[in-house]
Amino acid sequence: MKRKTDLQVFAFILVLTSLLTASQPVLGATALSKGSKGSEVRRLQERLTELGFEPGKADGVYGNATYLAVLLFQSRNGLDMDGAAGNATLNLLYSENAQGKVRDDLGEKPYVTQDGLPLLVNLNQPFPDGYIYYDLVVMNQYCDQSIVKIKYDNMLAEKEAVDALLSMLQAAKQDGIRNWQISAACRTVTEQKRLMNSRVNSYVKNGMSKKKAQSAARQTVAEPGCSEHHLGTCFDITVPGVSFAGTKQHKWLLEHCWDYGFILRYAEDKTKITGFTAEAWHYRYVGREHALAMKEQNLCLEEYVEMMRQR
Ligand SMILES: [Zn+2]
Numbered sequence: 001m002k003r004k005t006d007l008q009v010f011a012f013i014l015v016l017t018s019l020l021t022a023s024q025p026v027l028g029a030t031a032l033s034k035g036s037k038g039s040e041v042r043r044l045q046e047r048l049t050e051l052g053f054e055p056g057k058a059d060g061v062y063g064n065a066t067y068l069a070v071l072l073f074q075s076r077n078g079l080d081m082d083g084a085a086g087n088a089t090l091n092l093l094y095s096e097n098a099q100g101k102v103r104d105d106l107g108e109k110p111y112v113t114q115d116g117l118p119l120l121v122n123l124n125q126p127f128p129d130g131y132i133y134y135d136l137v138v139m140n141q142y143c144d145q146s147i148v149k150i151k152y153d154n155m156l157a158e159k160e161a162v163d164a165l166l167s168m169l170q171a172a173k174q175d176g177i178r179n180w181q182i183s184a185a186c187r188t189v190t191e192q193k194r195l196m197n198s199r200v201n202s203y204v205k206n207g208m209s210k211k212k213a214q215s216a217a218r219q220t221v222a223e224p225g226c227s228e229h230h231l232g233t234c235f236d237i238t239v240p241g242v243s244f245a246g247t248k249q250h251k252w253l254l255e256h257c258w259d260y261g262f263i264l265r266y267a268e269d270k271t272k273i274t275g276f277t278a279e280a281w282h283y284r285y286v287g288r289e290h291a292l293a294m295k296e297q298n299l300c301l302e303e304y305v306e307m308m309r310q311r
Helices: 004-024 039-050 063-074 087-093 158-175 189-205 210-220 249-261 266-273 288-297 299-308
Strands: 135-136 148-150 157-158 180-184 233-240 261-263 282-285
Touching: 004 210, 039 063, 039 087, 063 087, 063 135, 063 157, 135 158, 148 158, 157 158, 158 180, 158 233, 158 249, 158 261, 158 282, 189 210, 249 261, 249 288, 261 288, 288 299
Parallel strands: 148 180
Antiparallel strands: 135 157, 180 233, 233 282, 261 282
16 A cells, blocks of 8 residues: 555656656746746846837736736737747747837738738638737727627737727617627637637536537537637627627627628528528628628628639
8 A cells, every 4th residue: 555655656756847847948048927926027028018018017927917918929929829928939039030019011911811802711711820910909908898898808809800890889889789798809729729628528528428529519619720710800799698699789780780891700591601500799800891792792701702703
């Protein structure tokens, strides 16, 4: 019995040692994350400030503001977006190649294709590898919450789409239609994987086989890499506490969203083409011109992109 206990202790120490070794940084930098404190954090904050990412005052405490600044730095530099300053993030951050918050290249918007069409992301055309976000904002900081409630802290989305959203919902408010909520915006591929796993696990917990659970989860959660939410230009627009379909807010959006550059992405009559069941709450920003053309001709994005390319 004693022998077994010794073995267990030994195994525990082995695991602990390998964990500690695995998190040892290269190049002398210390991996930092939320809760870290000290001079390395201060140095990180100073560098983020220099690059324009606003981590709050350089107090040496890795709190929420620093976490968000790291997240935005990662989005701007095409890094894995986890808000933690691991080796890859630190190495790039202190290098000459670090891209600052303010774009000096003013390159093409990544959610628009070279021929000026909205970038398609669906089950057949996954989100491109190495995608670099354009100008993400933190929605609960950026949005006037008297116009729209942002359901979760730290939700990100492309500024251009958020600006259009706010104009749209401000107009709705003037029409007496209020009580809006955003329940999803930008979701990274990593987050989508996490969401898919938790959905599968909850089905398995309720007695489904793994295989059945996976196919059931795919009915309601997009395959990681195939969700439009990766783009940061889509929103799940809802009303707190009620089912959205059929609400006055839903009716207002169906009539007016196009004028503000939004399309109802997954319509009832297009499920065979989009590959998604109808979603009354999911709207994609594509710009006014494209949105109005799609409304006029009753085309979903797949049909519209194909038609435009054939012209
Ligand atoms: Zn959605």
